[in-house]
Amino acid sequence: MLELVEVSKVYRGGRRAVDGLTLSLGTGVLGLLGPNGAGKSSLMRVAATVTRPTSGRVLFDGVDVVARPDALRRTLGYLPQDFGVHPHLTAREFLAYLAAVKGLSARSARTRIPELLELVNLTGAAKRPLGGYSGGMLRRIGIAQALLADPRVIIVDEPTAGLDPQERIRFRTLLSDLAVDRAVLVSTHIVSDLETITDDVAVLAGGRLLHRGSLDRLLDTVAGQVWELTVDPAEVPRLQAGYRMTRLVRTASGVRVRVLAPGPPDHRAQAVPPDLEDAYLSMVAASPSPEPVR
Numbered sequence: 096m097l098e099l100v101e102v103s104k105v106y107r108g109g110r111r112a113v114d115g116l117t118l119s120l121g122t123g124v125l126g127l128l129g130p131n132g133a134g135k136s137s138l139m140r141v142a143a144t145v146t147r148p149t150s151g152r153v154l155f156d157g158v159d160v161v162a163r164p165d166a167l168r169r170t171l172g173y174l175p176q177d178f179g180v181h182p183h184l185t186a187r188e189f190l191a192y193l194a195a196v197k198g199l200s201a202r203s204a205r206t207r208i209p210e211l212l213e214l215v216n217l218t219g220a221a222k223r224p225l226g227g228y229s230g231g232m233l234r235r236i237g238i239a240q241a242l243l244a245d246p247r248v249i250i251v252d253e254p255t256a257g258l259d260p261q262e263r264i265r266f267r268t269l270l271s272d273l274a275v276d277r278a279v280l281v282s283t284h285i286v287s288d289l290e291t292i293t294d295d296v297a298v299l300a301g302g303r304l305l306h307r308g309s310l311d312r313l314l315d316t317v318a319g320q321v322w323e324l325t326v327d328p329a330e331v332p333r334l335q336a337g338y339r340m341t342r343l344v345r346t347a348s349g350v351r352v353r354v355l356a357p358g359p360p361d362h363r364a365q366a367v368p369p370d371l372e373d374a375y376l377s378m379v380a381a382s383p384s385p386e387p388v389r
């Protein structure tokens with residue numbers, strides 16, 4: 096449905112935020128995972144036609160959206176990271192305003208807005224000013240506005256940032272439901288957010304794509320390389336200097352550490368099954384940052 100081909104984004108001053116990245120999206124959720132500054136927001140802004148790529152192409156059903164953005168824009172729902180609302184407007188007024196901006200007829204807005212408020216579970220709060228909403232409620236209003244035009248493509252940047260655990264679950268369920276017949280691109284730097292939302296992950300670091308595939312394939316990249324051992328606190332610096340440590344927990348009997356290594360780092364080390372955090376940290380740590388372009 097949406098294809099990014101060799102896309103680069105270089106900002107003024109030479110910062111190369113996206114570096115020759117190729118990625119395709121079909122129906123379902125694609126999780127975009129990467130540390131802060133990896134280029135996730137830049138990539139999403141390019142995909143959402145908010146900014147143009149410096150080079151490369153973005154195709155929507157085969158049509159070049161850089162030259163002809165309208166076809167995608169008509170059917171795109173985009174929730175940026177810094178989504179702002181007017182605190183004095185109620186949810187209903189805010190959606191009505193955005194519906195007008197997006198060119199929906201007054202008649203379709205009248206039917207669509209209550210449907211969306213129901214979908215994001217905000218019918219009961221529809222007449223309250225947005226200034227009194229919690230972070231989770233605001234994110235849900237953000238999703239509602241992204242769905243106003245019944246989009247085929249939904250792009251949401253760090254949707255779970257600032258949400259409490261319950262809101263997080265509700266939000267993930269909503270996104271999964273929407274993805275049944277839509278392409279959904281969702282970014283996060285929280286590995287555990289992805290496990291329940293999708294099995295299709297793209298790992299980004301330094302503007303480059305490090306991995307695209309299932310969570311199992313991501314786990315395979317560190318199979319047999321994760322070890323746990325309990326050590327004296329004084330030994331921690333030596334281990335930290337020699338190995339990538341993915342966890343460190345103080346216990347009554349010492350410090351329980353989890354390290355990545357091709358073989359056992361110590362006679363006390365026990366092999367443990369890798370988790371996604373291990374795979375992600377191993378991948379991101381191995382990736383060099385690209386040089387700024389001069």
Ligand SMILES: Nc1ncnc2c1ncn2[C@@H]1O[C@H](COP(=O)(O)OP(=O)(O)OP(=O)(O)O)[C@@H](O)[C@H]1O
Pocket residue numbers: 106107110111112129130131132133134135136137138284
């Ligand atoms: N408008 C801009 N002008 C100049 N540099 C920018 C601009 N936007 C982003 N950058 C830089 O590009 C790089 C990638 O930023 P981007 O926001 O795309 O990453 P991210 O993965 O979304 O990170 P975060 O989760 O912190 O937002 C960073 O080094 C950032 O400082």
